[in-house]
Amino acid sequence: MGLVLILAEKPSVSKNIADALKIKNRQDGYFEGNGYIVTWAFGHLLQLYDAKDYDDNMSTWKMENFPFIPPMFKYKVKSDPKNREKPDRGAGKQLKIIQSLMKRRDVDTIISACDYDREGQIIGDSIIYNLGTDKDVYRLLLNEWTPAEVMKGLENMKLNSELRPLQDAGVSRQWADWTIGINLTSVATLKYQKGKGKALNIGRVLLPTLKVIYDRDKEIENFVPENYFKLQATFKTKDEHEYEGTYVEGKEEKFKRKETLEAIQQALIDQSAIIHNKQVQKKKEYPPYLFNLSNLQGYITNKYKGWTSDKVLKVAQSLYEKKFITYPRTSSVALEESLVSKTAKVLETLTEDLPYKNEIKFVKSKRIFDNSKVESHSAIVPTYLKPKKLTIDEEQVYTAIKNRLIMQFMPVAEYEETRIETKMKNIDLKGLFVSKGKVQLVEGWKKVEKVQSKDTILPLVQINDHVDLIHHEMTSHVTKPPKQHTERTLLRVMETCGKNYDSNEESEETINAILSGFSIGTPATRAETIKKLKDVGYITAENKNLFCTQLGRKLVETFPIKDLFDLEFTGRLEKSLFDIEKRRFSKEEFLQVIFEFTAKSVQKIKNEQDITINEIVTQHKTNEVLGKCPVCGHAVIEGQKGFGCSNWKSGCKFVIWKSDKYLAAMKKKPTKTMVKSLLKNGVVTVKGLTSKKGNKFDANMRYEKNDDNEYYSWRMEFNK
Incomplete structure (x- = not known):
């Protein structure tokens, strides 16, 4: 038997596999031992050619060169992020290592151990098949990287050829996004942008997401508030207990006409009432379902300040690579039935030292499995x-995931709901007064996250009891506009393509929408889309709320390819990709649709009127004067590496370096504000310095010329 070569998606994952196989020997770019070689990629090592790699004419954007659809798609070493013209040296080196390992005579089997999803499939396949091999290629399909799972996975591998549909879906997604992105971004930028700068980004998932935010902004802008009125009354029982009731006719408690309620108020003077009806119901409250990625992102961004969906994914990914949680990029809110005994063990481990351990009972329920x-x-x-x-970040995400699992096995919370209907005795009113009470009977799963339920307790009354009306008042209210989207609500729309996204609880319809692939983007890419919308300047965030920028609005209102803003259109494309995975649709048919759509869209943009959506004005950098130079009196301005005298060409040496070692030792960098204050007053109060022992302190600092040379040094003074 020859050696087995395993390719992981990242170094950290290859280390997990090597640990599980008890391989200690690390070489340059791989681990080797016990019959295995484990190597790694850094995510995508290869990327699709740029347009200019196929054809030199494409190196400058000209309208007549589009639409541009290459006869076949080719891959190259991914670009250096700092210089897009050059290949990334690290990626190039790692590819050479992988190639030499694949060619080794003693290697007879190759295993792709990249993440079990569309992207993972093409990361592994693009490397293995572009390098070329005639050896057997297998696929390791895992949901977590714990040693037990790695060993179990190696016993249950599939031939990589069985995953061809997943590869087809991945490639279709990649080629489609390249085709739409390259063509429409170029043509839109040429047509609608004046001045040099960032391109006008057009993307298959980007635009419908932008439109969701735009529509909500418009809804809020066009909202016309309406007044409505309510009538509240206070009643007293015979044993002196008071309770409130709201006047209701049919099911309506909000009245548009003030006069309706004023007439009723007149009739209420000196009247008494009777208990017309009383219902007491016991109700059950189930815990929320287990997390999928979108729900986890929604929960964390809503609960904690400063989180974005993108950050939640990064933190969850790190917990996954450290073997603490299962694969995070999932759209499911249930577990496979084969995981019953494993989940029971996990639950036991997690709940060993909980104060309410005796309330936790493992059950095999359809709600979970x-x-x-x-x-x-x-x-x-x-x-x-x-x-x-x-x-701290990992702790917050891990705790949320852990608690959500424990909740499933705690008692169902129960409460008692009481509804009392109070009817006026001697006057004939269309409606009556309704009072609702709620008392928590069983706290159950709410203990896990200390969820507080508010009790509203009503007095004990029976039907036909007489009560006194002791007070009534009419209150006026105004209808409220819809709320701005947050990342949580936006993810919900993306996940279900706008179907039924108001409910907090996962409804069957929502789950089916997700399972049938009808969504925008995938769990893995949605956060990236929201981040990109902010980065390209189409949306902006204030606290948790998302708004369209001026540029974003103009794009929605002007860009003529309306299909790209349509949730249904993008949902259908996403559904086609899902169907390719399920062998219900072919890659060739899908790409044909994309190529035709792109060509037609390019033509349409060319024929449109010339309008400017974005004008880039190049601003010349103005150097703000921070104060007078203490040596020669010229202006002190900010440079790239420090704050220095503008008279430096004539030899003035005054400068405060941004990388000042004295301040750096106390974990501080000089700031503009600090320099201004120092130049004005000769002294500056610096807060939050860190001592050698790690304690924080404040001090007054002076920056004075050394006696023995022309350089300056800091001197610290403490307040007496």
Whole structure:
């Protein structure tokens, strides 16, 4: 038997595999031992050619060169992020290492161990097949990187050729986004932008997401507030207990006409009432479902300040690579039925020292374990490995995932709901007064996150009891506009393509929409889309709320390819990709649709009127004067590396370096504000300096010329 070569998606994952196989020997770019070689990519090592790589004429954008659809798509070493013209040296080096390992005579089997999803499939396949091999290629399909799972996975591998549909879907997505992005971004920029600068970004997932925010902004702008009125009354029972009731006719408690309620108020003077009806119901409250990625992002961005969906994904990814949670890029809110005994063990490990341990009972429930609700990956749950040390960010995400699992096995929360109908005795009113009370009977799963339920307790009354009306008042209210989108609500729309996204609880319809692939983007890319919308300047965030910028609005209102803003259109494309994975649609048919759509769109833009959506005005940098130079009196301005005298050409040496070592030792960098204050007053109060022992302190600082040379040094003074 020859050696087995395993290719992982990232160095950290290859280390997990090497640990599971007990390989200690690390070489340059791989681990080797016990019959295995484990190497790694850094995500995508290859990328698609740029347009100019196919044809030199494409190196400058000209209208007549578009639409541009290459006869076949080719790959190259990914570009250096700092210089797009050059290949990334690290990626090039790692590809050479992988190639030499694949060619080794003693290697007879290759295993792709990249993430089990569309992207993971093409990361592995693009490397293995572009380098070329005639050796057997297998696929390791895992949901977590714990040693037990790695060993189990190696016993249950599939031939990589069986995953051809997943590869087809991945490639179709990649080629489609390249075709639409390259063509429409170029043509839109040439047509609608004046001045040099960033291109006008056009993307298949970007634009419908922008439109969702635009539509909500418009709804809020066009909202016309309406007044409505309510009538509240206070009643007293015979044993002196008071309770409130709201006047209701049919099901309506909000009245548009003030006069309706004023007439009723007149009739209420000196009247008494009777208990017309009383209902007491026990109700159950189930815990929210397990997390999929969108729900986790929604939960964390809503609960904690300063989080974005993109950050939640990064932190979850790091917990996954550290083996503490299962695969995060999932759209499922249930677990596969095969995970029953494993989940029982995980639950036992996680709840060993909880004060309410005796209330936790493991059950095999359809709400938690249901194959029909799992699409390729189960919901996100912790693994059996308990983390010893986590960063604050990791702690917040891990705790949310852990608590969500524990909640499923706590008692169902129960409350009692009371509804009392109070009817006026001697006057004939269309409606009556309704009072609602709620008392929590069983706290159950709410204990896990200390969810507080408010009790509203009503007095004990029976039907036909007489009560006194002791007070009534009419209150006026104004209808409220819809709320701005937040990342949480936006993710919800993207996940379900706008179908039924108001409910907090996952409804069957929502789950089916997700399972049938009808969504915008995938769990893995949605956060990236929201981040990109901010980066390209189409939307902006204030606190948790998202708004369209002026540029974003202009684009929605002017860009003529309306299909690209349509949730249904993008949903259908996403559904086609999902159907390719399921062998219900072919890659060739899908790409044909994309190529035709692109060509027609380019033509349409060319024929449109010339309008400017974005004008880039190049601004010349103005150097703000921070103060007078203490040596020669010229202006002190900010440079790239420091704050210095503008008279430096004539030899003035005054400068405060941004990398000043004295300040750096106390974990501080000089700022503009600091320099201004120093130049004006000769002294500056610097807050939050860190001592050698790690304690924080404040001090007054002076910056004075040394006696023995022409340089300056800091001197510290403490307040007496």
